Amino acid sequence: xxxxxxxxxxxxxxxxxxxxxxxxxxxxxxxxxxxxxxxxxxxxxxxxxxxxxxxxxxxxxxxxxxxxxxxxxxxxxxxxxxxxxxxxxxxxxxxxxxxxxxxxxxxxxxxxxxxxxxxxxxxxxxxxxxxxxxxxxxxxxxxxxxxxxxxxxxxxxxxxxxxxxxxxxxxxxxxxxxxxxxxxxxxxxxxxxxxxxxxxxxxxxxxxxxxxxxxxxxxxxxxxxxxxxxxxxxxxxxxxxxxxxxxxxxxxxxxxxxxxxxxxxxxxxxxxxxxxxxxxxxxxxxxxxxxxxxxxxxxxxxxxxxxxxxxxxxxxxxxxxxxxxxxxxxxxxxxxxxxxxxxxxxxxxxxxxxxxxxxxxxxxxxxxxxxxxxxxxxxxxx
Numbered sequence: 048x049x050x051x052x053x054x055x056x057x058x059x060x061x062x063x064x065x066x067x068x069x070x071x072x073x074x075x076x077x078x079x080x081x082x083x084x085x086x087x088x089x090x091x092x093x094x095x096x097x098x099x100x101x102x103x104x105x106x107x108x109x110x111x112x113x114x115x116x117x118x119x120x121x122x123x124x125x126x127x128x129x130x131x132x133x134x135x136x137x138x139x140x141x142x143x144x145x146x147x148x149x150x151x152x153x154x155x156x157x158x159x160x161x162x163x164x165x166x167x168x169x170x171x172x173x174x175x176x177x178x179x180x181x182x183x184x185x186x187x188x189x190x191x192x193x194x195x196x197x198x199x200x201x202x203x204x205x206x207x208x209x210x211x212x213x214x215x216x217x218x219x220x221x222x223x224x225x226x227x228x229x230x231x232x233x234x235x236x237x238x239x240x241x242x243x244x245x246x247x248x249x250x251x252x253x254x255x256x257x258x259x260x261x262x263x264x265x266x267x268x269x270x271x272x273x274x275x276x277x278x279x280x281x282x283x284x285x286x287x288x289x290x291x292x293x294x295x296x297x298x299x300x301x302x303x304x305x306x307x308x309x310x311x312x313x314x315x316x317x318x319x320x321x322x323x324x325x326x327x328x329x330x331x332x333x334x335x336x337x338x339x340x341x342x343x344x345x346x347x348x349x350x351x352x353x354x355x356x357x358x359x360x361x362x363x364x365x366x367x368x369x370x371x372x373x374x375x376x377x378x379x380x381x382x383x384x385x386x387x388x389x390x391x392x393x394x395x396x397x398x399x400x401x402x403x404x405x406x407x408x409x410x411x412x413x414x415x416x417x418x419x420x421x422x423x424x425x426x427x428x429x
Contacts, residue, residue: 113135114387127158166222208226222313273302306413316351
């Protein structure tokens with residue numbers, strides 16, 4: 048099946064208005080914000096000023112995005128005490144009515160000194176958190192990208208992404224861990240059903256259009272799973288390695304990621320597969336060699352987020368090499384640590400700073416990227 052694409056305005060040309068702050072999309076001419084004095088601050092300067100007045104604990108807390116229980120008071124307490132940067136909503140968090148759900152998310156935001164990223168996995172198909180409760184979303188099923196493509200071509204796919212992102216935004220969710228930029232040629236592979244089901248070039252075109260469809264609704268999009276999952280085994284349940292060369296990744300798997308980055312994607316998620324020809328022992332999410340490809344080869348300047356650090360592939364490595372996974376993931380180059388072990392992770396990162404294993408400069412740079420993304424989706428980072 049051939050995918051027919053029509054020209055689309057790139058994300059860089061879509062203006063985002065943020066809570067009356069007049070914030071602009073990075074790359075455009077920056078609008079300025081009145082500072083209460085005779086001069087004005089750019090968004091970047093405003094964020095720098097915010098970081099300057101944050102404690103080390105507040106900065107480290109921003110790096111953590113965690114799953115939460117449905118105990119509202121306990122969640123609010125932890126958000127406030129640990130200065131958490133964000134939360135991720137799993138299927139079991141979609142409880143109650145639409146009204147009570149929205150109210151709960153608002154209460155979480157009110158408990159945070161710096162507004163939270165509230166994220167979820169809304170790909171459609173088998174990974175669709177909005178499908179968990181029809182009372183909240185109005186639907187018990189959302190088409191996968193492949194299903195949407197087969198029913199109505201790219202027009203249907205983009206309509207699906209826009210609709211889902213609009214729903215997320217209306218609920219108070221501002222970060223979607225989608226779209227999947229992976230390509231797999233094998234229908235039996237773990238990731239295949241979550242891909243668009245096409246080759247590298249067509250997947251790149253699909254990604255280039257899907258990113259602005261999501262982000263046009265004031266929801267951050269996420270390309271996953273860098274450097275390209277391919278036909279690797281499921282890293283939720285164990286380690287998975289691939290023997291392919293870096294050249295093959297650069298000429299094939301990187302194409303959809305390049306397309307998404309060129310479309311202004313806000314974040315990229317790094318997977319746990321082991322690239323045996325690049326860094327033969329470490330999962331990509333814990334490998335500085337692998338993650339540096341995103342910054343140096345693909346010139347990505349946005350937020351890098353680890354896949355869940357609770358997955359068995361990371362656990363296997365951490366145990367066998369006697370390292371603490373959150374520290375290893377941050378040192379490797381992730382800005383956001385997707386982990387529920389923050390009560391241990393935050394003091395571990397503080398300890399790493401005290402031992403000069405991690406610099407405050409590195410933390411500041413990561414926090415700036417995180418706050419820039421928050422401002423871009425409309426959060427007031429005063």
